[in-house]
Amino acid sequence: MFDLPTVAPLDMEDSWVTFQAEGDQGQDSFSSSVNLDDSLTSLQWLQEFSILNANVGKTPSSSGDSHGYRHLSGAPCSPLAADPACLGMPHTPGKPISSSTSRASHLGLQPMEEIDYKTNPHVKPPYSYATLICMAMQASKKTKITLSAIYKWITDNFCYFRHADPTWQNSIRHNLSLNKCFIKVPREKDEPGKGGFWKIDPQYADRLMNGAMKKRRLPPVQIHPAFASAQAAASSNGNRASAWQMSVNSESHKLLKEFEEITSEQSWNALGEHGWNAISDGKSHKRKQPLPKRMFKAPRLSSSPMLSQEEQTELGSLKGDFDWEVIFDSSINGVNFSAFEDLEVTPPLSPVSRSVDLTVHGKHIDCPQQWYPMGQDQAVAQNSLDFDETFLATSFLQHPWEENRNDYLSNSANIEQLFDLNDAFPAELNDWPALGSYI
DNA sequence: GCGTGTTTAGATGTGG
DNA sequence: CCACATCTAAACACGC
Secondary structure: OEOOOOOOOOOOOOOEEOOOOOHHHOOOOOOOOOOHHHHHHHOHHHHHOOOOOOOOOOOOOOHHHHHOOEEOOOOOOOOOOOOHHHHOOOOOOOOOOOOOOOOHHHHOOOOOOOOOOOOOOOEEOOOOHHHHHHHHHHHHOOOOEEHHHHHHHHHHHOHHHHHEOOHHHHHHHHHHHHOOOEEEEOOOOOOOOOOOEEEEOHHHHHHHHHOOOOOOOOOOOEEOHHHHHHHHHHHHOOOHHHHOOOOOOHHHHHHHHHHHHHHOHHHHHHHHHHOOHHHHOOOOOOOOOOOOOOEOOOOOOOOOOOOOHHHHHHHHHHOOOOOOHHHHHHHHOOOOHHHHHHOOOOOOOOOOOOOOOEEEOOEEEOOOHHHOOOOOOOOHHHOOOOHHHOHHHHHHHOOOOOOOOOOHHHHOOOHHHHOOOHHHOOHHHHOOOOOOOOO
16 A cells, blocks of 8 residues: 555664564455455455564664565664765665565566665655655644644655755645645644644544545655756666665555555545545546656755744654554454445455464464454444544544553554565565656 | 645646 | 546735
8 A cells, every 4th residue: 555654763773573474374254355456445464464573683674684574774863864865975875775675677676675765865755745644643643733743754754855845845734724634623722832733534534444445546756856867877877776775565555555545635525525435436546746846945854943842742752653553453452343344345366364463562463353344234333433433543543542652663663664565465466566757 | 924724726647 | 538636836814
């Protein structure tokens, strides 16, 4: 579904996040199984999911990733510190980065290379703004988030935006205002600071989880023009692979893109106007990724003087980055998954793991039966859990976040690594469309 | 002045 | 070609 940004928190060098597919030996818990093409819909990725928190070697990107396992990003604490552009240094060819393989072969890109969006200022993340906003919201671990915090998270986790023309912020605001899935929460009168807060409308969050899409847009990659020429030169010199770290884990990409698709502005709007079918019918559209007209106009710093102390605190929590674990937590804690009954469940394309080896923080979690689609006759209305407080809502935004956990992995797994399922999937799943404009 | 928020208009890429 | 999704740009208002 998605391209996963390297949003690893600060001290994760010792942590490894891996996925394990247990093969198809497990119980046939999935009544009708799942279409791999509907990763999120089916949540098959959940089944594939296993987080191993082990103190494995600190060597970033050790070649040990040959199994598709990947260490967490070795990103420095300060994104800026890791920012080659900020340092006036060229992007280090061959620099170890976090993800793994790819569908980049379509572009003649070398597999096993990848884009570290957190440190790579050259490539625009293939996520819609809505997706970025959602990610920021999720990472905030709060039910609401300020605009500046959204900016902050994005710039912290996507190097591209630190150097891009700040007009992207306009787009963010535009998206917040226009996208129905985002709700403005006015600031209390006694609350200092500018502007209000934003949150995801649980109604849409519900539907997000209820109906995933059948198709997903392809993830074009946009390259900063300022780097394009250099890249082109590198490519022509046969140095393409090293100069352009361009590998995207196929499955993780699918997952993230799927998420992106559901959170897409138009999809949400369609939902609001036409109900869930709008998404179910979902047409797939590829998002254009026009090249920015300007570049380096106004690099943004991570800290905004506009932020109140509270906001700074909030931003501090954003360091936790994208946290998918809460989704699993919520699931485990009894979130009614019958919502997924609405999903169109189709046979899997491959017999990959039916049993789930879900290990988080070193503890193994048996995927509860209710994770799987329930009986077909379960009325949606019967999902008495007030689907305004749905799976996504609760886990994604309103989950009682564990604030004081020390281990970063629990709080902020690098989603790029979280979804590194590459080797767990058949080859054709890695056969992703072209990443988009590659110069 | 600046950040925030809303709104409008247009461009662009893709699928049907 | 058209509809759609997404992005970009800009104008404007508001409040601190």
